[in-house]
Amino acid sequence: MIESGVIDGGGAPARVLPGTVLELLRSRIEAGRPETWPTGSAGRSPGFVTNAERAMVVLPAGEGDPGEHAVDPSADGGSDGFVLADGQCDEYPDQDTVPLAEVLRIVEHVVATGSWPADAARVADR
Template identity: 70%
Template sequence: MDGTDGTPVPALPGEVRAALRARIAAGRLETWLTGPAGRSLAFVTNTERAMVVLLEHPGDPGEHAVDPSAGPDDESDGFELANGQCDEYPDRDTVPLDRALRIVEHLVTGGSWPADAAWVADR
């Protein structure tokens, strides 16, 4: 796990949720997890919802978790990146925080999206 400030944050699969919650509590709302095969997982939250993006390799547009139950006009803001930029995303392109944490843990431990998670490829 990368602290986005260049400092690696080691996390075993069973520790991912706790590590992300600790980062959120410390005000670090953007986290990148990088695997040994070059896959990356971006996690950005506003503490209520999160954007979860899986990239197969550098330059990959990736795929991201979605919330099909969100209204087409619903948006959330407060997604603060490590560089200070604050983003707003449609709620359909983010998921509630608890669901996001479960998705990230499953991706880290199982290597694939959970069967009950909705996601779209951006490729």
């Protein structure tokens, strides 16, 4: 089943399809909107917040579930500048975030299938 979804960021909601998700996410980042939570047609809402270099990517199983987040086990150090929609600015260990190219790959796969890519490293937050 091919997933689709919407991103509601004020104004008209933007439709998210596997072929358009990368362009939409890049445009949101460039517009200074680093936090994105598409609402998937199968009830999955992947989310990410980025500092334009790395991102925290999460995939809850449903409302109220902390879900799982993508990791980069070989990364060292930490990064800041992860600005949430409410203005809060977070810092994360680089092991708990992934490079932006990986974020885009993961989110595109989740929108297309409703699940993580099989090769995406992740940890459960439950």
